[in-house]
Amino acid sequence: MEQESRLAGTVRPGGRTAKVRAAVLTATQDELVERGFHGLSMDQVAARAGVGKTTVYRRWGTPSGLVADLMNELADESSPHADTGTVEGDLRANALSVLQAVTDPRLGATFQAVIAAATCDEEAAKALRAFYGRRVEEWAKAVDRAVGRGELPPGTDAKEVIRAVSAPLYYRLLVTREPVTAEAAERSALRALAAARAGAFAEGA
């Protein structure tokens, strides 16, 4: 079997191809907002984007593929991370940035869709990991700075602290499905901070 070549649209990614991709990804997000991942239909996306459905099937294959590509697109837009001078300020900023993301109608719908897709599609799971992996690394620097300043115990696992800030917000979003509020975000940041100060994120513990 001949080595299956790269995806369609990668050899000649000029004007038309790029326009098609943009139109399709926008249409995908619109559909996600209106119908959710479960209601995402390739035909519908093609119609909405004004492109042939053959093209959508050929380039993205499945709804999961669409959603994974959408996430990859979002991952490229770098998230500006704060440097407020204190861990507390930085962690609050982080929590609020997560809040803003999951609260935004388009982004929120997209995240939920990717997470749903990732439960049974490896491509979507990969896109999800890539997105959060990068984001967590960026914000982890704030924790490392805090350790340097002596605000947090040496050996503190910076990435884990950042994940601990996000986790309760995603728990609310996905599991308990309560509204993710600014108060919840604040509390989440402060709780992670309290645990970090107590050394619960340090190596030995």
Add this chain to the structure above:
Amino acid sequence: MEQESRLAGTVRPGGRTAKVRAAVLTATQDELVERGFHGLSMDQVAARAGVGKTTVYRRWGTPSGLVADLMNELADESSPHADTGTVEGDLRANALSVLQAVTDPRLGATFQAVIAAATCDEEAAKALRAFYGRRVEEWAKAVDRAVGRGELPPGTDAKEVIRAVSAPLYYRLLVTREPVTAEAAERSALRALAAARAGAFAEGA
């Protein structure tokens, strides 16, 4: 329009109907383990359960409906919660119980499916809330006991502490999709405990 009556199978829930439900829910879980929520097909479930597909469509309507009913079934099986004598012991027990649940092939696949379904189906979302609401309440008693004993500050939000133990584990399961290990569970319990001891779950904070 005549008030649409109650669901099929609720007026005469005797032997046959109960058997059909059991067979269908078992088949649903089997399919979830093998194919995931995305691959759950009503026809396939009907065939596997050995019942008519008409019956499955009539009683459950959609894959989300199947999964929601499955979750309701699981919610009825009460989860024994521990009383080890210390908060630390109880929170660890809680974390390990979550670990066990999400690690179990059948339960884990079911949880992921319900969470995926809940992102765009209100019925599934409701079943999910009911399941975790009850579970959290049960385990929250352990935190209340700890407050009574003076192990944790007065005014500690017991349910929030319990949610804080679970959150990082679900974050791993759903978002970062790293394996949920016993170490992760232990740490999660200890971090929630550290924050609670520091008063980060108390009223004012």
Add this chain to the structure above:
DNA sequence: ATCTTAACGGAACTTCTGTCCCATTAGGGG
């Protein structure tokens, strides 16, 4: 034991999903 009817199941049917083929359009190298 008998009767009523809730619930089930088979089969035909419609709609939607996904594939294939081939003509058309336009990127980008020469």
Add this chain to the structure above:
DNA sequence: CCCCTAATGGGACAGAAGTTCCGTTAAGAT
């Protein structure tokens, strides 16, 4: 500027998903 071909798009098609109709089975009341 022209040519080659990557990429698109329409239309026809096969198969799966979902609906409807109606006859059959058995729960539960009398």
